[in-house]
Amino acid sequence: YQRRVHGNSCTADEYFCQSLCFPNYVPQSDQFESVRGKRKLFIVDARSQVAATANFGKGGGYENMSRYACSKLIFLSIENIHAVRKSFTAMRKILYSSASDDSVAFWGALEESGWYVHVQKLLSGALRIIGFIEAGHSVLVHCTDGWDRTPQLCALAMLLLDPYYRTIEGFVVLVEQEWLYFGHRFGMRCGHLISTESKEKDQEWDEETVTSSTSSKKDPESKAGHRSPVFLLWLDCVQQLLMQFPTSFEFTGTWLGAIADAVYSCRYGTFLCDSEFDRRQQDLRSKTWSAWTDLLADVARERRVKSLADLAMDKRLVNPFYQATPGTLRPSAACRKMKLWSSYFLQYYRVFGAERDTADCPIVNTLQKLTDQINMQKEILMKWKQQMLRAGLEVDGDDLADEEWMKSPIEDAGPLFSIPAELFE
Numbered sequence: 001y002q003r004r005v006h007g008n009s010c011t012a013d014e015y016f017c018q019s020l021c022f023p024n025y026v027p028q029s030d031q032f033e034s035v036r037g038k039r040k041l042f043i044v045d046a047r048s049q050v051a052a053t054a055n056f057g058k059g060g061g062y063e064n065m066s067r068y069a070c071s072k073l074i075f076l077s078i079e080n081i082h083a084v085r086k087s088f089t090a091m092r093k094i095l096y097s098s099a100s101d102d103s104v105a106f107w108g109a110l111e112e113s114g115w116y117v118h119v120q121k122l123l124s125g126a127l128r129i130i131g132f133i134e135a136g137h138s139v140l141v142h143c144t145d146g147w148d149r150t151p152q153l154c155a156l157a158m159l160l161l162d163p164y165y166r167t168i169e170g171f172v173v174l175v176e177q178e179w180l181y182f183g184h185r186f187g188m189r190c191g192h193l194i195s196t197e198s199k200e201k202d203q204e205w206d207e208e209t210v211t212s213s214t215s216s217k218k219d220p221e222s223k224a225g226h227r228s229p230v231f232l233l234w235l236d237c238v239q240q241l242l243m244q245f246p247t248s249f250e251f252t253g254t255w256l257g258a259i260a261d262a263v264y265s266c267r268y269g270t271f272l273c274d275s276e277f278d279r280r281q282q283d284l285r286s287k288t289w290s291a292w293t294d295l296l297a298d299v300a301r302e303r304r305v306k307s308l309a310d311l312a313m314d315k316r317l318v319n320p321f322y323q324a325t326p327g328t329l330r331p332s333a334a335c336r337k338m339k340l341w342s343s344y345f346l347q348y349y350r351v352f353g354a355e356r357d358t359a360d361c362p363i364v365n366t367l368q369k370l371t372d373q374i375n376m377q378k379e380i381l382m383k384w385k386q387q388m389l390r391a392g393l394e395v396d397g398d399d400l401a402d403e404e405w406m407k408s409p410i411e412d413a414g415p416l417f418s419i420p421a422e423l424f425e
Contacts, residue, residue: 009067017041020138021070041071042132044141046125046149048077055144076125078149079118081189081228087114088229095345115236116338122149122237124333126156133161134328147185151178152234159238160329167250168299168318172292175259179231185274191227192266192273235260239341241331248325255317257344258298262291 021041045052045062052062052075065073090113094106110116132139143149155178164170179186186192235256242249242256263271269288273279295317302318331337340346 046143085228129157
């Protein structure tokens with residue numbers, strides 16, 4: 001810490017970062033010199049420069065780029081945990097306010113909460129990261145501590161770059177690797193366990209405390225301490241990807257909601273404590289049940305279901321329209337593309353006994369469109385049959401309108417894929 005407080009350098013850090021620029025080349029070799037001016041190391045700091053500068057007083061700060069050759073520092077200005085918690089609280093009040101049902105200012109109030117501004121910034125940051133990687137450069141991502149915004153950005157970038165993580169099994173690996181093993185503090189951020197020791201640890205290394213120490217005394221949100229829906233914000237970012245690429249992911253928004261429920265229900269040891277070290281110290285592997293055991297069992301059970309009629313569309317964990325999409329996904333990070341994750345945030349909301357809103361479920365939307373097309377083709381076939389009967393022509397079978405494949409896909413999934421392709425031309 002003293003090195004950074006007094007502006008000293010660390011030679012080992014400098015050589016390490018230089019090795020990230022040229023991971024496959026031997027230093028001082030001809031190949032090394034040929035790529036020296038072409039490859040860069042982009043050091044992506046998730047904070048704003050103001051917040052990073054304020055952290056100097058506590059032994060933090062940011063890199064002195066004059067000491068790091070072939071490197072460039074980028075600030076993404078992603079808000080801290082307190083801003084995320086404040087936005088989530090505001091959004092929750094808007095969603096569950098009885099006055100918002102008929103209010104024309106609902107969407108304006110939702111925008112003012114700032115929740116989807118955080119989503120937009122994370123998606124935009126992930127897009128910048130994959131842009132650097134695809135250009136052949138190396139990327140080093142960090143924030144203050146490395147367990148909040150860092151896994152958000154890295155996990156999103158990996159999800160966009162590698163189609164393996166867009167499968168159900170790959171997504172489990174991604175959460176385990178980037179969130180659980182990387183050390184996201186689920187216990188503190190979700191408010192599972194509050195201890196004096198954990199408070200002291202987080203107070204040591206939280207630049208948010210430095211930048212908001214004056215205003216936090218008057219802010220009622222300060223009572224929440226260091227709780228913040230960081231992981232839930234990341235899941236909402238993934239949900240935005242699902243809505244923009246409805247066939248590129250093997251899982252659905254219901255799967256993401258099930259993971260969120262597993263995090264906050266405290267039924268499983270998977271998301272308890274603040275690190276893998278704490279979970280092993282508490283021996284949670286033998287004392288508690290794994291969330292993945294139940295979730296993957298539900299997935300296996302669903303994969304054995306042949307008919308969509310056996311399971312409601314908004315209850316499905318597996319996307320029946322999934323098609324492996326090779327290469328990188330490039331979503332739009334524009335605010336106008338952001339949509340409310342109503343199937344999760346409004347799952348317990350009812351208006352005069354109405355069922356849960358599934359307007360943001362791409363599977364339901366796709367099936368509804370196919371159902372409308374099939375109904376239209378049924379009407380055309382019935383008109384053809386009537387015209388043929390009036391003309392005295394024989395119709396091959398009197399059960400034309402009762403064919404099995406004429407059923408709605410919501411009633412039975414099997415016949416949906418036996419409909420002649422020319423009917424949709």
